[in-house]
Amino acid sequence: MSEQAAPLRRERRTFALGLLAGVFGLLLVPTCTSCGGADESQAETRPLVLSTIGQIHDIASTLAGDDLRTEVLLGAGLDPHTHRPTRADAARLTAADLVLENGLHLEALLHATLDARRASARPVVAVGESIPAEQRLAVGGAGALADDPHLWMDPVLWAEVARAVARELSDLAPAAAPDIARRLEGVLAELAELDAYARRSIDSIPAERRLLVTAHDAFGYFGRRYGIEVASVQGISTESEASVRHVQELVNLLVEREVPAIFVESSVSVRGPRALVEGAAARGHQVVVAGELYSDSMGPPGTYRGTYVGMLDHNITLITRALGGDAPAAGLRDRL
Incomplete structure (x- = not known):
């Protein structure tokens, strides 16, 4: 064998050994990662x-x-x-x-x-x-x-x-x-x-317009605390259905009180509130759906509205402004 062939053979052998070592190392990585994850899981003792x-x-x-x-x-x-x-x-x-x-x-x-x-x-x-x-x-x-x-x-x-x-x-x-x-x-x-903030805001709504009409009866405690009348298309559970008579009674109330806005809810069908808008329009009174309130469900996770304070801040601010009261557009924390 020539003297030039020996170095070439050594280089090939070195390359092959390096390649095998690299592959072996890659095979070990998932195993070690898995072991580390198991250790972390076992270490989690918080209730x-x-x-x-x-x-x-x-x-x-x-x-x-x-x-x-x-x-x-x-x-x-x-x-x-x-x-x-x-x-x-x-x-x-x-x-x-x-x-x-x-x-x-x-x-x-x-x-x-x-x-x-x-x-x-x-x-x-x-x-x-x-x-x-x-x-x-x-x-x-x-x-x-x-x-x-x-x-x-x-x-x-x-x-x-x-x-x-x-x-x-x-x-x-x-x-x-x-x-x-x-x-x-x-x-x-x-x-x-x-x-x-809620008391100050709701108090600023003109007395004759303090009527909160929503999709279902989730705002009773809010109404009692802040002195605003509450009416809803559905009952206390979202499974209940509104009668034609009840819808007509709500339309009469909206027209008589000249209430400008009603509200839908994030987790409830909008079908009932739309019936109120159409019924009021047939009587010559314009009512708008002012926006979506959070009732049984909060806002998206990771957002201000996805917190308890942010959820109520949103509701208070939207209700107040839609019914003619005074509240900052960005809400209590300037985060809306």
Whole structure:
């Protein structure tokens, strides 16, 4: 063999060994990544708190900080009155260390799943029931009264719910209790600011126009707190249907009071409100759909309207301005 062939053979051998080493290294990468992920998963020991609706989740996640994990079952656009639990929902409800529901029959179709969890001695807390019965609104006809579950429409009542959530989180993670108490003070201050803004804004609407007409009866607590009459096309549940007679009564009310605007809701059909617009037009009175309110569902996640304060700020500002009151276009926080 020539002297020139020997170096060439060594170069080829070196190249082949390098190539094999590189391939072997690539094969190891997924294995190591997988091992690292498993270690991280095993290291996650913080309790998991699962809230059924966004309004509760927003409070729980703020109070929890980094001390607990928090998730929401029903995201933006989902209706808690009509949502049927999936297998994935059931698995999440089973896996959580604590489930926070509103209660008062809001999550009507989740009852069986939640009751099964209770039967297995896994904690489920209906935070809406922390509000004393005498402070809840009764809805329905004679002999069929029930409590209105839409407590979050009143930030003063929701402050009491925040206190109840803080107690549950502190029981679940006692070491974090001082931090949870500190965060609670911040939440309560925000809710007091929101309440003051709502009162100031709604008070600026001319008295004869203080009529809030919406798709379904979710604003009773809001109306009671801020002195605005509330009427709706549907009843307390989005499953109810409006009669022709009821629609005509609402049209008469809009015409007589010269109310300029009605509202749709983010998680409810717009069919009913449109019937009101058409009925008023037939009577020679122009009514516009002023915009979309958030009722059972909050805004998109990761946005200001996707927070409890942002949701109500949006509602208060839109209602006030549409009915002739005085509120800044950008809302309480200049974020709308």
